[in-house]
Amino acid sequence: MNHTDLEQDVIIVGAGLAGLKAALELQQAGKRVRVLEARDRVGGRSMPGEIAGQTIDLGGQWVGPQQTLLLEQASALGVKTLSQYTAGASILSLDDNVSTFTSDIPKLPFLSLMELALLQRRWNKEMRSLPVTAEPWLAAKARQWDSQTLESWILKHVHTRGAREFARTITRAVLCAEPRQVSYLCFLEYLRQGESLESLIGIEGGAQQDKFAGGAWQIPQRMAAQLGDSVQLDSPVHAVEQHHDGVSVISNGHTYRARHLIMAIPPVLAAKIRYNQPLPAKRNALLERMPMGSVIKIHVAYERAFWRLRGLNGGVVSNNRVFNVVFDQSLDDDGMGVLVGFIDADHAIAMSATDEATRRQQVISDLVHYFGPDAAHPIAYVEQDWTAEPWSRGCYVAHTAPGVITSFGDTLREPCGRIHWAGTETATRWCGYLDGALQSGIRAAQEVLNR
Amino acid sequence: MNHTDLEQDVIIVGAGLAGLKAALELQQAGKRVRVLEARDRVGGRSMPGEIAGQTIDLGGQWVGPQQTLLLEQASALGVKTLSQYTAGASILSLDDNVSTFTSDIPKLPFLSLMELALLQRRWNKEMRSLPVTAEPWLAAKARQWDSQTLESWILKHVHTRGAREFARTITRAVLCAEPRQVSYLCFLEYLRQGESLESLIGIEGGAQQDKFAGGAWQIPQRMAAQLGDSVQLDSPVHAVEQHHDGVSVISNGHTYRARHLIMAIPPVLAAKIRYNQPLPAKRNALLERMPMGSVIKIHVAYERAFWRLRGLNGGVVSNNRVFNVVFDQSLDDDGMGVLVGFIDADHAIAMSATDEATRRQQVISDLVHYFGPDAAHPIAYVEQDWTAEPWSRGCYVAHTAPGVITSFGDTLREPCGRIHWAGTETATRWCGYLDGALQSGIRAAQEVLNR
DSSP: OOGGGOSOSEEEEOOBHHHHHHHHHHHHTTOOEEEEOSSSSSBTTOOEEEETTEEEESSOOEEOTTOHHHHHHHHHTTOOEEEOOOOSEEEEEETTEEEEESSSSOOOOHHHHHHHHHHHHHHHHHHHTSOTTSOGGGSTTHHHHTTSBHHHHHHHHOOSHHHHHHHHHHHHHHHSSOGGGSBHHHHHHHHHHTSSHHHHHOSTTSTTSEEETTOTTHHHHHHHHHHGGGEEOSOOEEEEEEETTEEEEEETTEEEEESEEEEOSOHHHHTTSEESSOOOHHHHHHHTTOOBOOEEEEEEEESSOHHHHTTEEEEEEESSSSEEEEEEOOSSSSSOEEEEEEEEHHHHHHHHTSOHHHHHHHHHHHHHHHHOGGGGOOSEEEEEEGGGOTTTSSSSOBOOOTTHHHHHGGGSSOOBTTEEEOSGGGOSSSTTSHHHHHHHHHHHHHHHHHO | OOGGGOSOSEEEEOOBHHHHHHHHHHHHTTOOEEEEOSSSSSBTTOOEEEETTEEEESSOOEEOTTOHHHHHHHHHTTOOEEEOOOOSEEEEEETTEEEEESSSSOOOOHHHHHHHHHHHHHHHHHHTTSOTTSOGGGSTTHHHHTTSBHHHHHHHHOOSHHHHHHHHHHHHHHHSSOGGGSBHHHHHHHHHHTSSHHHHHOSTTSTTSEEETTOTTHHHHHHHHHHGGGEEOSOOEEEEEEETTEEEEEETTEEEEESEEEEOSOHHHHTTSEESSOOOHHHHHHHTTOOBOOEEEEEEEESSOHHHHTTEEEEEEESSSSEEEEEEOOSSSSSOEEEEEEEEHHHHHHHHTSOHHHHHHHHHHHHHHHHOGGGGOOSEEEEEEGGGOTTTSSSSOBOOOTTHHHHHGGGSSOOBTTEEEOSGGGOSSSTTSHHHHHHHHHHHHHHHHHO
């Protein structure tokens, strides 16, 4: 292959936020880029939707004040933020017992609350012992923490039922995985990436503080618009060939050539691509051990936001119901009421095997359990099953079981020849979020520019 | 697609022992079959090799008296067994201290030996509580055992250093994975599949009692010969399409059609195939969470089997050296001496990243540590790095991290439409062994015949 055969300098696989950001950075540096996207749309885990005429996000939607890359990107594209609705009380459904609470602290027995405070302090202390370089395998206690599941850790260190269920529930909510599936080191690193437990799960001052007027999905769409014809949809990549002076990417029977390649797709999808130069065993082992979480995101619309009239903010958290985390998604007090929520982890896998009617019935039944009969008659229902998305294989993010970070983790961002790795899983801050995706794209583009 | 378009009744993906056995069973029942094999050879994880003129197995080689399917298959094909050499003492290298032992019991401190005996009894008792139907997710304590790693279990229940290191060493030896990577339930099920710990790791009366004269690889080769042109090499399958009346398999740009399909490949490879009808989320999640172990198999030849002259049987087990399990592979007392051994788990990943010269130096250095200067000058060295095999992705077998069996395990053998699942990972007895592969092929063929 001669240099003159090259159609572009860099090929980027995946037009999620990571790939689009990498492409824009490279384009601004004068490089010719081509983004190959398997889907018929850009955005990856950010995706537009609509419920009863209201535009919604079927994928990632919130932004916290610490997520400066995402805030700057949105601002530069003219996408405005608005606050998550918080006025009034939230609902806790613990073992089917419904109660309300107004602070950040749910109503738990006194001993559970005490233990929760200790737990939070301990996690924040332990996570601060992890390297800020996002190399958790280098932590002093890496081996110890990566040898156990989060569930083992909970059983050993947490004693009240309330605090145990809290710890399990937040694992399902943030990683969409069961605590027994996740390495304790993976969990701590995820806390560190999100600054603290409070910042990860909080609304005011946390990762759910704001959302984007009209939807977060506008951000990748506008980024893609800046790239114009460089973004090519319906182009799944099945094979990658590295040569001494370049790389070839095969998609739909066509071969694209470039100097370098950025893979901006989830690890589990990168593992499915054929490489003429096999990836190192350690790298391959990592890609084959980073499964995605399981989640179904569901919007339910009502004539009115009846909960607001009753002094509720629409927020729900439950340790055992199927539709286990809920937020208000209404545009205002007077118009249509919208709730958005999630079916996480094992519940998502189970409900994915049923049909929409069954899921809808379950979701409504859970909402009636939380909010009473007012919730029984929605005017619209929209669901997005991320476990069934072949080009994501789950959401929000990949996690690792014990022994993966310490045995294979140090290959996470290591280029393999001319292949560079992006995607929110490779972020050093806000892994699993749109912000982390942007950061990974910037880093991968810089790696290529530095060569 | 009309019936008349069908080129065969059943397509089998993978010409390892599972696929070949399924094909033979179907052929004997009068079905037209085609076996598509990605490699340029049959046998899968059974593979021929040669060292200094002696034929060897680069893959699976031993057979135990309980493995009746494999023994019958070999016998029917005229492949004879011969005993693993056991005359004399074995070597234990514990924390670099070399000692010899003549019974099955290595020389450990008294308390460690006591604990080892208790451990063995406990494991055998717990494994007997698992369903004989190979549905470990149905066990009474499934959730508890699948919530922790084997390492967590060891730290909690084993207290002497000797017994702990024994437990870790056998995990690496039988699963080629680190104890922190393996669910305790997965480990117990593996013990159950192999009848007991003694039977799994033992020589006389156990899974290493005999080997095959000339090599186990002759078995798949002779099976393939009985299938003739039905076996097609160099035919990797990248896509599978299910239709209402049949299935299409795309390989090398050619489409093969049949009524039914048997996938007789490791789960991690089945996860890389594109399916026009996406697999159920639960099934997909399982395939994406069954990574293979990591192992490099190495033969070293000497002018003489010098160890035999010194009353040693060539057997070595070490808890920390890189070349950590060794067996005698010489044909007789008088001719060339051959040792065969393994680099397992993390050591395999690390050594795979080096080069053959480095590995050879390490292996010889370990052998000199065990056997003294006699081992310093081999006449030949042959290695097979299974971590680098794109059509196996590791050996000997897949394992699962915590939370996989209990969340996704019940899809292991469940057909997906017209797709049936074989491969040693789907066996109900001797999973991970050639015997289990044969059993899975028989079962999958029967499933298709029963439709």
